[in-house]
Amino acid sequence: MALPLAQIPSEVIREVRSRKGLAFFIFLIVSFTVLGAGFVWPYKYESRVVIYADDSNIIRPLMEGSAVTSNIEERLSTIQETLWRRSVVERAATDKNIFGDSAENLSGEELEARIASLRENTGVSPRGDKYFSISYSSGSPLEAFRVAQKLGQLFIEENIRKKRAESRNAYEFIDKQVKSYEGQIALVESKLKEFLSENVDGTEDEANARMANLRGQLELAKMDKSELESRAESLQEQIETVSPTLSQGGRTPDAFERRIQSLEARLDDLRLQYLDSYPDIVTIKEQLAELRNQRDAAEARGTRDNDSRLVGGETLVNPLYQDLRGELVTTRADIQTIETRINGLTRLMAAQEQRMERIQANKAEYSELTRDMEVNKEIYDDLLKRREMARLSMHLDIEGQGLNYEISEAAQYPRSPSGPQFPMFAAAGLLLGILAPFGAAVGYVQVDPRVRAREQLEETIGLPVLGELPRVRTPFEKRRERRITIIIVIAAVLVSITYVAVAVSELLGVI
Secondary structure (H helix, E strand, O other): OOOHHHHHHHHHHHHHOOOOOHHHHHHHHHHHHHHHHHHHHEEEEEEEEEEEEEEEOOOOHOOOOOOOOOOOOOHHHHHHHHHHHHHHHHHHHHHHHOHHHHHHHHOOOHHHHHHHHHHHEEEEEEOOOEEEEEEEEEHHHHHHHHHHHHHHHHHHHHHHHHHHHHHHHHHHHHHHHHHHHHHHHHHHHHHHHHHHOOOOOOOHHHHHHHHHHHHHHHHHHHHHHHHHHHHHHHHHHHHHHHOOOOOOOOHHHHHHHHHHHHHHHHHHHHHOOOOOOOOHHHHHHHHHHHHHHHHHHHHHOOOOOOOEEEEOOOOOEEEHHHHHHHHHHHHHEEEHHHHHHHHHHHHHHHHHHHHHHHHHHHHHHHHHHHHHHHHHHHHHHHHHHHHHOOOHHHHHHHOOOOOOEEEEEOOOOOOOOOOOOOOHHHHHHHHHHHHHHHHHHHHHHOOOOOOHHHHHHHHHHHHOOOOOOOOOOOOHHHHHHHHHHHHHHHHHHHHHHHHHHHHHHHHHHHO
């Protein structure tokens, strides 16, 4: 049956007054228990070293884009991992300056216990954007000071060693990859060189251009042949209409002169363009020789008169016929030459088609070789740049550039323990001792099933309470309660004085 909130204070006070002795004992037990906890509380002394992360030196803007300087990523977790690394913690756990000469002679279990204690009591906390602190807590102020100082030194040494190792490992890894790709490029170049030496057909573009050129020459040759054939047919028709000989009453020897002059003029024109072995020149020479012989024979017979020279009684070769005949022979010779050229071009085109087939067959292999060469060369060039960047980064870390850690505040010897101290326990014990009885009374009246107020009964049965009888005490009960109250008050005062005396003695170092 819940007690109304308005009735709780009065009921609590009544319960405390009715149970003075129990309240006194609760006060006594709680206060001295807290005070005793202050005596046995394990005080911790904490020392810390503040470190500054310097990543803004003059080298950084100068080497931007050329070298990779170390940066802070997840700084606190990285620092914590570095400090908890076994190689670092073990060096601190076996330091003779901290734990004495016996630090190096620990057994396996003792060493593991000390390492676990160091890890448990070491803390890292940020102190701004570029500052952080490494703290260590211990029951001994000297140990806390020495361990914090040692951890700061070990962290800076480990960070320098780690940066240099990472830079060197990165450089060696990239250098190894560069050498590997050099071997691959040399191998691909060797294969490509061997392929090109074995396949001298050239590229597909060259083959297509050569085929187009041959096709054009073949078409021109066929056109020339067609023209020459038409000319030969025309000459053949003209020869059929001209008599091969001339009889008496024919043309005079003056015609021989005119014909000889015409052939000589043509011969001179041909010699300007061709050699004497040219078929037309040879034919014209033969015609000239024949005409001269005929002219000389006519003059020897003395048949020349004042106006003209007639040839009678003999049959002579018709010069026009000979001319047409010579041109026909020349044209047929040209036709044969053109046919020879056409046959040659046809053979060349057939050979070129076979060459194109071989090029197409080797195209896939050539493309694969060139593709491998291009890809490997691209990666190789990129790795060369990265190797130089890694080399610069390695030299930056060796020279102490890039991200550096510096001790901003050295570890200080702790003068007082950290956390709750004895004065806090003393004050808290006295206060909790006073409040404990009232707190116990509040809890008791809340769980007590008895009816303590009229409102409880009205809410339970739903009917109004007409009257309420107060508690009546006899004069004897009043005197007895008064004596008990005085005794408990005196005891509480004595206990409080004792409590304060013990606390002050502890603070003054008497106890």
